[in-house]
Amino acid sequence: MPAEINTGDTAWMLVATALVLLMTPALGLFYAGLVRGKNTLNTFMMCVSAIAIGAVTWAAVGYSLAFDGTGDLVGGLGHAFLKDVTFEPRDGMTIPHLLFMAYQATFCIITIALISGAVVERMRFGAWIAFAALWSILVYAVLAHWGFGGGWLIEGGTLDFAGGIAVEMASGFSALAAAIVVGARKDYGRQALLPHNSVFVLLGAALLWFGWFGFNGGSGFTTGQNSVLAFTNTLLCPAASLLVWFVLDALRGRRVTAVGAATAIIVGCVLITPAGGFVSPGWALALGAAGALPCYAVIVWRPRTRVDETLDVLAAHGIAGLTGILFIGFFAQQNWNAISDGLLYGNATQLKWQALAAVAAPAYAFAMTFALLKLMGLVMPLRTSEHDESIGMDVTQHGEEAYASGEGAILVSPEAGIEEPVPVADAV
Numbered sequence: 001m002p003a004e005i006n007t008g009d010t011a012w013m014l015v016a017t018a019l020v021l022l023m024t025p026a027l028g029l030f031y032a033g034l035v036r037g038k039n040t041l042n043t044f045m046m047c048v049s050a051i052a053i054g055a056v057t058w059a060a061v062g063y064s065l066a067f068d069g070t071g072d073l074v075g076g077l078g079h080a081f082l083k084d085v086t087f088e089p090r091d092g093m094t095i096p097h098l099l100f101m102a103y104q105a106t107f108c109i110i111t112i113a114l115i116s117g118a119v120v121e122r123m124r125f126g127a128w129i130a131f132a133a134l135w136s137i138l139v140y141a142v143l144a145h146w147g148f149g150g151g152w153l154i155e156g157g158t159l160d161f162a163g164g165i166a167v168e169m170a171s172g173f174s175a176l177a178a179a180i181v182v183g184a185r186k187d188y189g190r191q192a193l194l195p196h197n198s199v200f201v202l203l204g205a206a207l208l209w210f211g212w213f214g215f216n217g218g219s220g221f222t223t224g225q226n227s228v229l230a231f232t233n234t235l236l237c238p239a240a241s242l243l244v245w246f247v248l249d250a251l252r253g254r255r256v257t258a259v260g261a262a263t264a265i266i267v268g269c270v271l272i273t274p275a276g277g278f279v280s281p282g283w284a285l286a287l288g289a290a291g292a293l294p295c296y297a298v299i300v301w302r303p304r305t306r307v308d309e310t311l312d313v314l315a316a317h318g319i320a321g322l323t324g325i326l327f328i329g330f331f332a333q334q335n336w337n338a339i340s341d342g343l344l345y346g347n348a349t350q351l352k353w354q355a356l357a358a359v360a361a362p363a364y365a366f367a368m369t370f371a372l373l374k375l376m377g378l379v380m381p382l383r384t385s386e387h388d389e390s391i392g393m394d395v396t397q398h399g400e401e402a403y404a405s406g407e408g409a410i411l412v413s414p415e416a417g418i419e420e421p422v423p424v425a426d427a428v
Contacts (some may be wrong), residue, residue, distance in 0.1 A: 054105065
């Protein structure tokens, strides 16, 4: 019998779509608090730009490449420019095909925005726009097909409830590649580059957690058990990560930090993203507690390297997503809505497929991002000059300041470039 539209499921998915879209400006707030004050607006704008780029490229070709057909590596172009994407249900679902497309678009958007955290404070805004558009098609759409849309990983048996492959591992390992190619900030390793507003960071993290209930809870696509389980696990797993992070911070520095707390919330949300609808609430708590450890270790270790992956996207998303993907291989349960059990419940094959995903997705994301940025660097400069970086990305890229001084505001004109400060009244 053909599926019919369910109004309750549709209403929930409309709300979930709005919640996930909220996550992108929330991420902008989170990221903006972590950078220096002179780069606040530019950091926020890199996230906001992902909404425009991701929505347009997704509607044009990304959605089709991800969800049209069952090719092993990439889908077709049958849904390009939303051809045949209508109010009818999609593939046995109880929500309109058009709504499914819109919900998936918000995933593409937030994933693009996540990568910006690796290159803030020095990447040119124009280069970022070009990169975001190309990356959304060449990397995100392909990995979404592998994990969600009928590609080789999902068809082989890999379980990924809400985006451990296409969102978390893709963004984390792409961020690492981007940081390597773009290079470190000029002051990296020479002076402390500290967050300028921890309140922004905490507020952004809180809004992200709120939006994550739509991200994970909506990935059940109904108001049924899968969504309820994922929703509940999205409460429990980050709470466990937060508690463990408190202990780790206290042991390491004798203080529990606000930035650490905000980071722990994000890590916990990422950890449960691939596993949310496949593990019990008890295992969700265990994942949040145990999964915080490798992420914390990478965050502590990374500043000792020469890689200026500025806002630790690799640790908070790449490593956490990988951990969640592997966790499914051990602890997934059919009693908790998984298609098959994990190793602990007698099914070693599931762990094999989770391990394949944990190797293939990061490798593809890293290699493609590295190659894409290297090629882009041949035709355009990727980063600003040291002079512009010193002034700040807000002024040099946008002609605005987040915090205009009481004595004056900086004016920028296309003809004259950066001018001297003038009185605020005159600037207005």
